[in-house]
Every structure is written in C-alpha cells, then in structure tokens.
Amino acid sequence: MGDHKEQHLRVGAAVRRRRRALELTLAVVSERSGLSVPFLSQIENDRARPSTASLEKLADALRTTAVELLAAADPACSVDVVRAEDFERPLAPQTRSLVRGHHQMHASEFTGDHDAGREFQYRNDRLMYVADGGVEIEAEGRAYRLGRGDTLYLTGGVRHRWRATGPETRVIVVAVAEHIEAVEDRPR
Template structure:
C-alpha cells in the first residue's frame, strides 16, 4: 500500500540517458558490447529486459557498472521499500537492486554463481556481506574465502574479482555511489 513503486524496475531510460550523455550512437554501443542495435533499441524502450550478463556488457560499453544503471533506473525518493519477490531458482545468476534511484549509496543482492573472470574496480568504498553460501574474492594479489556472515571491506580503487564457491550463494554488496566524490582524510 505505502510502497513507493510496485512496478518492475525499468533500466531502458537510464541506458539511453547514459548513452546520450557520452554522445554515443546505438551502433557504437552495439559494437563495444557485442549486442545488436535492435536489441539495444528494445532495451532503451523497455520492450526487452536484458539479462545480467547483457546489462554488464552494456554497462562496460557505457563506461559504467550494471549497479549504476540499475540505480539510475528509478528517481530517488526519501522513503522507499524494496520488496523481496519470490524468485524461482535459475541457472543464470541474478542481481536484485536493494536501493532504487540516484542516492549516495547503492546496494545489490547477487544470487547464484558469478563471472569469476570479471574484474571490478569501484571508485568509492564497498562492503561485501555473504548472506548464504560462500565466495572467493581475489584482491591485491591474495585470495580470501568468505563464508556465511563474513564481510569484506574494499577501499575505493581496489581491483578485485569474486565467484560463488557454493551453490545458492547470496552476496550483499553495498557501495558509495560512483557519482559521489569521496574524500579520504590522509595523515599529514
């Protein structure tokens, strides 16, 4: 009843805004992402919903992250409830945004396996929390195994990759938004 939005998240407008801000054509984004122009047009017009893999390809082509595109999909509001929908298990990994709109904080829940070859580097700080299962995170030349209830804090700029180490793994990722200029106090 009091929920801000009860309709599915539509990422098309966010993709179009980002593409236009970079002054790119659909053809350039298609070439960079390996996806077709008709498919990208359908995504921008919310006639097709991209898989997580496709959304990551689009985000890479637009020099951003899938999390940023999802966060920009809905306008910000001061109070918002994101309901957990019953999600049927699929062989494809899933990402569920936990905060909608353009805020200072982004949070997403990753369920299932994850592309271990994909490297991440966020501009600002990030926290990973393992809700279920286990993950292996490679950061700064070391591999860390995190189990249920474990957290890992990554300072902005740290390159890392991670993968699910057990079936039915759920990871919560909370990060300071990319559009925020985080200031770190440095000792003098």
C-alpha cells in the first residue's frame, strides 16, 4: 500500500476555509487567479482536481502557497478507526491522539494524572469530557470540579490548568485543530 494517500488529498475544503478566512468571494478569487468561477466552485466541492499550475495560481490568489493548501487538505479516505488495544498501558499517565493525520478537528484522551502546574492557552476552542474519574480545572480565575460524564467548553484564548483527582481518570479533549485559523467576528 505505502504512502499513496498523499496523492489523493481533497484540497477543496482547505481552499474554501482559506477563502472564507480572508472573506473573499469566488468572483474575487477568480479575478486574482485567472481561474473561472465554475472551475473554482468545482475545486472547492472536490469535483475537479486542479493541476499544479492551477493550484499555484489559486494559492497566490489566497495569499498562501500550494504546499500550505496541500498540508491543510483532507485525506480522500473519510473513515479511520483508532483501536484502543493499540494503546494499552493501564495506570501509567498517558496521552493518546484519537485522530490520525492532519484534520480540522483534533481529539486526545488523557489517562491518569496530569501536570496541574502547567498553564495552557490554545488559539482555538476545545471541549473537555470526563469519561471516568474526576478533574479540577482552574480557568479565568474560577475553579471547576467535574465528574464522570461532565463537560467543560473553553473558548480559544482562555488560560487554564487542570489536574486529575484520581489515577483512574480519563479525559477526552476535542478541539479545532491548531493549524486551522480561528476566524474572529470583527467588522472590517
């Protein structure tokens, strides 16, 4: 099988995200790139695969590079299973990624203790879900105690720290991936 996945990336969503982040219409991108609006629409919907030359023109119009667009592209396969048995190390504190590859969303599972001394601040939003045990979280000067089944949502930019209250604690953290620009709602 090898690394044939790289050749089958769907660049459409990455192009659309970049265009929307810059608040550009298809017409403006068409004007800048010399590519037609229908062709751009087909690229964004993964109905057309741009040539290297077209991708470079498109990247220039979006003030980025073809390499960056490909790095932010989605793999053509849309289903990926991460098996629990691949990570069986009970009782030792550990972190495992629940999502393989470069996607819009990232998820991790934290098991056991966690370094409460470290403060975190992420650019994008994240959701913490306590699957087992409990955690204490300090955010925005307030303390929160979460038990099994509880969730806490943190907006991007919120400084926080947390610790497990027992060795059997499992926390799932789901977040917008750090390589995705958070788009602020601010008038131009």
